[in-house]
Amino acid sequence: MKNSWKLRLHGLVLLLMLPLWAHAAMTIEIIGGAASKLPVAIAPFVGAGDTYRVITDVVAADLARSGELSLVDVSDLNPPLTDPADPRFSIARKRGAEAAVLGQITPLANGQIEVRFRLMDAVKQTQLAGYSYTANVSQLRTIAHKIADVIYEKLIGVPGIFSTHIAYVIKQGKRYELQVADADGQGVQTVLKSVEPLISPAWSPDGNKIAYVSFENKKPVIYVQNMLTGTRRVLANFKGSNSAPAWSPDGSKIALVLTRDDGSQLYVMNADGSGLKRLTFGGGIDTEPDWSPDGQSLLFTSDRGGSPQIYMMPATGGSAKRMTFEGHYNVSPNWNPNGKSFAFVQRSEGRFRIAVMDMATGQVQVLTNTDLDESPSFAANGKMIVYATEINGRGVLAAVSSDGKTQVRLSDRAGDMREPAWGR
Amino acid sequence: MKKTVLGLVIVGMLAGCSSVATKPAPVVDTSAQDAAARAAAKAAADKAAAEAAALERARLASQVNPLTDPSNILSHRSVYFDFDKYNVKDDFRPMIEAHAAYLTSHKDAKVTVQGNTDDRGSREYNLALGQRRADSVRKALSLLNVPESQMEAVSFGEEKPKATGEDEAAWSQNRRADIVYQGE
Numbered sequence: 001m002k003n004s005w006k007l008r009l010h011g012l013v014l015l016l017m018l019p020l021w022a023h024a025a026m027t028i029e030i031i032g033g034a035a036s037k038l039p040v041a042i043a044p045f046v047g048a049g050d051t052y053r054v055i056t057d058v059v060a061a062d063l064a065r066s067g068e069l070s071l072v073d074v075s076d077l078n079p080p081l082t083d084p085a086d087p088r089f090s091i092a093r094k095r096g097a098e099a100a101v102l103g104q105i106t107p108l109a110n111g112q113i114e115v116r117f118r119l120m121d122a123v124k125q126t127q128l129a130g131y132s133y134t135a136n137v138s139q140l141r142t143i144a145h146k147i148a149d150v151i152y153e154k155l156i157g158v159p160g161i162f163s164t165h166i167a168y169v170i171k172q173g174k175r176y177e178l179q180v181a182d183a184d185g186q187g188v189q190t191v192l193k194s195v196e197p198l199i200s201p202a203w204s205p206d207g208n209k210i211a212y213v214s215f216e217n218k219k220p221v222i223y224v225q226n227m228l229t230g231t232r233r234v235l236a237n238f239k240g241s242n243s244a245p246a247w248s249p250d251g252s253k254i255a256l257v258l259t260r261d262d263g264s265q266l267y268v269m270n271a272d273g274s275g276l277k278r279l280t281f282g283g284g285i286d287t288e289p290d291w292s293p294d295g296q297s298l299l300f301t302s303d304r305g306g307s308p309q310i311y312m313m314p315a316t317g318g319s320a321k322r323m324t325f326e327g328h329y330n331v332s333p334n335w336n337p338n339g340k341s342f343a344f345v346q347r348s349e350g351r352f353r354i355a356v357m358d359m360a361t362g363q364v365q366v367l368t369n370t371d372l373d374e375s376p377s378f379a380a381n382g383k384m385i386v387y388a389t390e391i392n393g394r395g396v397l398a399a400v401s402s403d404g405k406t407q408v409r410l411s412d413r414a415g416d417m418r419e420p421a422w423g424r
Numbered sequence: 425m426k427k428t429v430l431g432l433v434i435v436g437m438l439a440g441c442s443s444v445a446t447k448p449a450p451v452v453d454t455s456a457q458d459a460a461a462r463a464a465a466k467a468a469a470d471k472a473a474a475e476a477a478a479l480e481r482a483r484l485a486s487q488v489n490p491l492t493d494p495s496n497i498l499s500h501r502s503v504y505f506d507f508d509k510y511n512v513k514d515d516f517r518p519m520i521e522a523h524a525a526y527l528t529s530h531k532d533a534k535v536t537v538q539g540n541t542d543d544r545g546s547r548e549y550n551l552a553l554g555q556r557r558a559d560s561v562r563k564a565l566s567l568l569n570v571p572e573s574q575m576e577a578v579s580f581g582e583e584k585p586k587a588t589g590e591d592e593a594a595w596s597q598n599r600r601a602d603i604v605y606q607g608e
Contacts, residue, residue, distance in 0.1 A: 193452070194453075197583035197584070219579075263555075287551070
């Protein structure tokens with residue numbers, strides 16, 4: 001049983017991805033998953049033949065990628081299921097489905113399409129959700145991600161993150177690009193090109209801006225770029241290095257690292273660049289600030305204790321509390337949006353892996369089994385963490401569920417990917 | 425059961441959908457945007473280079489440039505560090521002392537100390553670590569009476585590796601601070 005869903009899943013993912021390679025999309029490989037997955041049957045959305053098949057495929061791929069749902073194949077039923085009153089509806093249940101998705105697509109006179117779907121409890125045969133969307137045919141994937149979000153939230157109880165975006169840096173030869181992709185690796189858009197390194201992209205909370213560090217002036221300088229207009233401005237270009245920008249949850253402030261005074265130290269400024277204030281005074285390395293979801297505290301990396309470890313301090317300044325104690329290298333903290341844990345990179349026996357710490361108990365769980373993991377970044381619902389790692393000497397992006405049970409690899413065939421940041 | 429009408433049409437969702445923007449975000453190309461700034465910088469750099477070249481010719485006319493003479497310790501420029509360390513090891517003291525002596529006797533000379541790291545771990549932490557390495561060399565020179573006005577410490581972190589490869593041989597080459605003279 002376990003093996004059969006895996007086979008079906010791989011078949012599905014390959015079918016979905018093959019035609020899209022031409023658009024420089026990423027391929028996605030799913031490894032593992034939750035111990036008990038909720039089985040869902042997704043009947044092919046009917047209407048206009050196979051023209052809009054991508055909607056069904058994207059909904060299915062999104063749900064499978066979560067690692068919390070498994071797909072029950074009902075694609076052999078012809079015509080496809082659309083009505084829970086259909087006597088064949090019980091087949092979905094017989095094949096193990098606990099929920100079923102039925103959908104219809106209707107082309108409209110104005111060239112748009114209407115997509116309707118119902119999420120059914122396959123056991124009780126009651127409707128759990130029903131929605132209708134009207135959209136342009138250029139928005140098929142967008143609509144599919146929204147449908148997957150609804151289904152995921154109804155079945156799992158937390159919002160889906162299939163409509164979110166991931167920013168990252170890709171290096172191809174000597175060129176660097178800041179790109180933004182959909183959470184499934186498709187819809188790649190380049191927002192910045194440079195011949196000098198780019199690091200540390202950080203989303204504004206409203207998802208409209210990205211702050212990043214560019215070396216185009218032969219040293220690290222922080223810029224803020226508006227995603228809607230494409231305009232950008234220098235946020236911080238003080239003497240020495242300017243790096244590690246992080247937006248406060250309300251978007252009003254940016255924490256950053258400057259070396260202008262003494263060592264690498266934490267500072268905070270208003271998002272417009274005014275009101276610079278120094279937060280740490282150690283003279284050593286304080287870097288990688290990350291705001292708590294309530295905006296009250298910062299996690300950061302410091303070598304003040306003799307090795308890089310993660311500390312927490314009030315966002316307005318003050319004394320810091322050491323958070324990590326295991327090992328000699330714990331860096332790159334990223335708060336879970338639920339505020340109760342954080343992800344970080346832990347070096348142990350020469351391996352750099354993604355770990356999470358439960359802040360109430362101090363317990364650490366290593367989530368990954370690779371050697372060169374970097375830059376963990378939580379999805380908005382706290383369920384998945386995207387990070388950078390290296391496979392056969394090439395940088396790739398991967399994601400792991402916050403319980404470590406599901407691993408997803410996103411890779412591009414041409415380029416070295418790094419510095420992922422999961423946005424809204 | 426009669427065919428259920430999809431009653432739960434959510435108007436907000438409909439409105440939300442039609443406003444979903446899928447238009448591509450504009451691309452910024454740093455090489456194009458900064459063309460004017462680059463031209464100005466290039467003109468300044470060309471002028472500085474011409475002046476440096478003139479100085480160089482004058483110097484060469486009288487003697488071999490000690491900074492590039494392979495038999496002179498001043499041609500050695502790199503200080504190497506251990507993993508996650510930024511202390512200058514004793515092996516590099518003679519070289520740093522030679523550069524300090526040169527800088528204190530050549531008040532017009534200026535150096536940039538460029539800190540680098542291997543590519544393992546956090547890029548931001550490595551940027552800070554590269555800065556610490558550059559600062560260690562700058563401070564060592566300062567203790568030998570080189571004025572701060574003749575030095576600047578910067579970091580490239582792990583972004584500009586000298587050696588590529590995932591082994592200690594490559595990593596040790598990249599855990600490094602370089603002394604670079606202005607005009608070089």
